[in-house]
Amino acid sequence: MEATEADVLVSDDADAFKKVSDETGRAHQVCKSHVRRNTDALVDELSALIRASQDPSLDVVGV
Structure with missing residues (x-):
């Protein structure tokens, strides 16, 4: 990155790129x-979990 004098690294969020950025x-x-x-x-x-009622988190909040 020194050769390009880049200020920002844009990536797909892979851990390797985060490490380079840091x-x-x-x-x-x-x-x-x-x-x-x-x-x-x-x-x-x-959405699929909610439609199948497999996500109990909504029950906890009374929805």
Whole structure:
């Protein structure tokens, strides 16, 4: 990264990139596409659990 004089490291959030960011003092940003994809996958997973009533967390809060 010294050769490119980069200030920000943009990655898919893999641990190796986080380590490089920490070690070099560069800011780390997760790629927007990866954030969207991971968020959509989590929403789908949680929605399926809620529809199947396998997620008791809503019962705890009275929903």
